[in-house]
Amino acid sequence: AQSVAQPEDQVNVAEGNPLTVKCTYSVSGNPYLFWYVQYPNRGLQFLLKYITGDNLVKGSYGFEAEFNKSQTSFHLKKPSALVSDSALYFCAVRDIGVSGTYKYIFGTGTRLKVLA
């Protein structure tokens, strides 16, 4: 079965500094990977995805993610963090259910705190 792991419960970074939120994956076949962000008491919002092609994927709000096949990683990055980036971030991988339909498997989440 497909799975993702987010090794950090929380990441703290100063405003203006680069940020990285880590994600590693375990899949059979080609990985379809995603990042989502969740603000307090809200649903998840899609940030970006990797399906195929360039290893550096650009997404919403200035975020990007780097797919690294040899390290089985898909880390989320941003060159300059904003206080408003503070939120809960989820990495996800697409899997296929017993009925043949797609389902998404999420990591445990990483809380990003950007300090002013």
Added chain:
Amino acid sequence: SQTIHQWPATLVQPVGSPLSLECTVEGTSNPNLYWYRQAAGRGLQLLFYSVGIGQISSEVPQNLSASRPQDRQFILSSKKLLLSDSGFYLCALLVAMGVYNEQFFGPGTRLTVL
């Protein structure tokens, strides 16, 4: 574009009471729909998904059930709530984006079982 509605937004229920959470979608037909639970503000657990009316796949054995009575309606239910059912319940929709697809989430329902 697609819109996901969840009702109610918040709910406080006593242990042993029944539950019915509703998810309705607009702007799409024959969607794949999903129920997730998020406990204590952390990881998401996939509970159920549905590819069509009356078709439900359960991911985790538990105190909850799901139904898909209409194409754009997905309901999460329980006959008797447990304390451990407390959490943030999210409905999601799978959207085809060309040859790929993406999952979009509703605003969620916060359930507190006392």
